[in-house]
Amino acid sequence: MTHHRTLSPSLIALALASAFPVAQAQSSAPAVESKKDATQLEAVIVTGSRRVENLKDVPMSISAMKGEELDAYNASGQDVRALSGRVPSLNIESDFGRSFPRFYVRGLGNTDFDLNASQPVGLVYDDVVQESPMLKGFPVFDMEQVEVLRGPQGTLFGRNSPAGVLKFDSAKPGKRMDGYASLGFGRFGAVNFEGMVNVPMGSDWSLRAAGIVQTADDRIHNPQPTGEKNLEGYNDKAARVQAAYSNGGFHGLFKLQGRDYKGNATTFRANIIKRGTNDLVDGFDFKNYPSDGLNVQTLQSHGLSARLRWDLGSIRLHSITAYDRAKFYSRADVDGGIGSRFGGVPDGPSYPGQPSLIPFEAETADGLPYLRQMTQELRVESNTADPLQWIGGLYYFNEKQQVDSFNFNSFAAGNPQNGYAVQHQESKSWAAFGSLNYAVSADLKLRGGLRYTNDKKDFDAQRTLTPGGGANTALLTANPKSSNWSWDFSANYSLDKSTSLFTRVATGYRAPSIQGRVLFGDSISVADSEKALSFEAGFKTDILNNAARISGTVFSYRVKDLQLTAGSGSVNQNRLINADKAVGRGFELDVQAILNKNWRTTLGLSFNDTEIKDASLFVAPCGNASFQFLQPNTGCTVLDPAGPVAGTVLIGGNDLPRAPRWVANWTLKYSTELAGGDLYVLTDWAYKDKYNMFLYEAKEYKAKAMLEGGLRAGYAWGNGKYEASAYVRNLTDRQQVVAAIDFNNLTGILNEPRSYGVQFKVSY
Numbered sequence: 001m002t003h004h005r006t007l008s009p010s011l012i013a014l015a016l017a018s019a020f021p022v023a024q025a026q027s028s029a030p031a032v033e034s035k036k037d038a039t040q041l042e043a044v045i046v047t048g049s050r051r052v053e054n055l056k057d058v059p060m061s062i063s064a065m066k067g068e069e070l071d072a073y074n075a076s077g078q079d080v081r082a083l084s085g086r087v088p089s090l091n092i093e094s095d096f097g098r099s100f101p102r103f104y105v106r107g108l109g110n111t112d113f114d115l116n117a118s119q120p121v122g123l124v125y126d127d128v129v130q131e132s133p134m135l136k137g138f139p140v141f142d143m144e145q146v147e148v149l150r151g152p153q154g155t156l157f158g159r160n161s162p163a164g165v166l167k168f169d170s171a172k173p174g175k176r177m178d179g180y181a182s183l184g185f186g187r188f189g190a191v192n193f194e195g196m197v198n199v200p201m202g203s204d205w206s207l208r209a210a211g212i213v214q215t216a217d218d219r220i221h222n223p224q225p226t227g228e229k230n231l232e233g234y235n236d237k238a239a240r241v242q243a244a245y246s247n248g249g250f251h252g253l254f255k256l257q258g259r260d261y262k263g264n265a266t267t268f269r270a271n272i273i274k275r276g277t278n279d280l281v282d283g284f285d286f287k288n289y290p291s292d293g294l295n296v297q298t299l300q301s302h303g304l305s306a307r308l309r310w311d312l313g314s315i316r317l318h319s320i321t322a323y324d325r326a327k328f329y330s331r332a333d334v335d336g337g338i339g340s341r342f343g344g345v346p347d348g349p350s351y352p353g354q355p356s357l358i359p360f361e362a363e364t365a366d367g368l369p370y371l372r373q374m375t376q377e378l379r380v381e382s383n384t385a386d387p388l389q390w391i392g393g394l395y396y397f398n399e400k401q402q403v404d405s406f407n408f409n410s411f412a413a414g415n416p417q418n419g420y421a422v423q424h425q426e427s428k429s430w431a432a433f434g435s436l437n438y439a440v441s442a443d444l445k446l447r448g449g450l451r452y453t454n455d456k457k458d459f460d461a462q463r464t465l466t467p468g469g470g471a472n473t474a475l476l477t478a479n480p481k482s483s484n485w486s487w488d489f490s491a492n493y494s495l496d497k498s499t500s501l502f503t504r505v506a507t508g509y510r511a512p513s514i515q516g517r518v519l520f521g522d523s524i525s526v527a528d529s530e531k532a533l534s535f536e537a538g539f540k541t542d543i544l545n546n547a548a549r550i551s552g553t554v555f556s557y558r559v560k561d562l563q564l565t566a567g568s569g570s571v572n573q574n575r576l577i578n579a580d581k582a583v584g585r586g587f588e589l590d591v592q593a594i595l596n597k598n599w600r601t602t603l604g605l606s607f608n609d610t611e612i613k614d615a616s617l618f619v620a621p622c623g624n625a626s627f628q629f630l631q632p633n634t635g636c637t638v639l640d641p642a643g644p645v646a647g648t649v650l651i652g653g654n655d656l657p658r659a660p661r662w663v664a665n666w667t668l669k670y671s672t673e674l675a676g677g678d679l680y681v682l683t684d685w686a687y688k689d690k691y692n693m694f695l696y697e698a699k700e701y702k703a704k705a706m707l708e709g710g711l712r713a714g715y716a717w718g719n720g721k722y723e724a725s726a727y728v729r730n731l732t733d734r735q736q737v738v739a740a741i742d743f744n745n746l747t748g749i750l751n752e753p754r755s756y757g758v759q760f761k762v763s764y
Contacts (some may be wrong), residue, residue, distance in 0.1 A: 040546035059490035059502035061553040063087035076755040077214040085686035088588035088606030107610035107659030108163035112565040122161035128322040133704035142210035152508025154486030155449030173208035173244040186757025188216030202562035212241035234263030249311035258302035273746040281351040293333025293363035301326035313462030331365035336747040353615040367404040389437040405519040407467040419467035421673025461516035480512035497540040508532040527563040548593035570623025579612040610656040620641030622742040636698040660689035677717030
């Protein structure tokens, strides 16, 4: 029998102290951070429990990002995907470019590209759940904090959060006249502007307005006489106006925000994966993109919300009302190349050692001409210092949307439309929830919660113009209903003033989902609701006289009836399936430390071991492998055993898709006083392990491990009023395939290339 030694927080603290220089008593704060006490880390305040609490007192695994971190990650004009891998167990990706981000926490996410797709990671922006994928990619600017809540959040945040929640909180209006403006210029003609102004308006009102503009020139050229000529430029604008009112026991916060994005859809690149490997083909040229399809993407969204609070002595009442709209359109050359073997049109591109293969053209578009979401939450909570604290509330959600799918003829003049299908869906959900916190003693605190959720969806879909001719479909309908009880129980024990231990068991629930993308199929699929059960335990400790902080968590979870998205072989179509069960286990580690007078560092590390537990579950693998009769030695190399139906493979035992086992991040900052100002240099690095791109395993569709780094150097003067900086993102210019299209050819999607630039910021 093997005996394992358990590391206590004090032993981990000793290991950290030996790995880094001991913090000095006389230190100065980094250039842009508070100088209240540079020898100690400030307390991290979070609101993931729906109360304002010290991170150390919250019995769950939470990471928080704010201020300087977010500025560094967004310096090059990146979208929300810049946060991927920046905290343990978080992955973010997209097959749509700057829109439609897909979030994964502890390996749980959803690879579905349909605009009606649901996700098991909730996104809450200023206390409002953003359910549609088109609302989840709102630009990150003028933020107070971003919190990542890992594990099921079914009690306080409700349905569709069995993996966790990302909580974005924008900076609120204040009582002081101030503001800032930041302007940056970078590679590929990038221009990034962000500004904010805060205006007090008498004793009761204050106003805060903020905006961002991110633009870039096209960086890819199509040498073909047809198709989109220049790609990957964008113009992304967003603004937010907030008004705060406070008088006596009443507080109101009113918000209007909107986004207007114009650019390109993801660039799908045909035949760029070297067969039998996950390498790029020889002779690949990033700037060159032969294509016969058009490519455009637009997104407009806006939202209104009113957050009201009444302090009524021993209780506090909250009302959160929100209304969101969005309109979206995205068109791309999904086959990623030119020509068609079946159409008798010479195809390409070819690469040394890998001749081209485009069996059939695939130029499609998806639109969201109408999306409307309305939410209402009423929450009442105790407002005393008693040992027993409580929260109770009601929640209502209503969403209506239409999804359009189009197909186009790439070989006719003007690429005319020759296919159309439409989906309509109305979703209604209501919930009642409650949570209790009880201080057994000054050191031991217990909390538990319960939530009842009722869901209903009314859905229809129809194909009214069939690509290539043929019969259209009848009106297809689905009306799934479900209800669920979610609960959680946790305990937090303070060993001393600096160290706390916690344990938590929690459940989560994802409502039934519908895949009605019938442009290339004659049926819809419905996935039953999934239910998650999670166990975790951990510690949080401040060491070295509060100069360093360590948080660690071990976890294990089980998801029954896991909703998965399966491809349809050589057809550009998805179907929803339920796996009998999936399991995950691992750990997370977060470290922050002041090393000495001039140096600060952070370290994050997570391990996520996931597995699909369903011995009889099978799917169709890559369709491109079925075109050997057109050209031998083509298509992907499947590693899974054959399934019970010809052309299928068994996927039981596989990792969950897009779920890297190891995720790590590290930052190091040097700062020093210089000529009356502050000079700083900051480097940040993020590592993601290899992962399966799809449910099945194939050599070509196993993404490589990736290490990406950034560097930022700057100088702030005039008591922080002025700041000039320079940055580099993807420092090593690592270029590799991060996602793929598998139905037609070896089409790949690449990570962002190296970017660099300069910024100037003035605060007043």
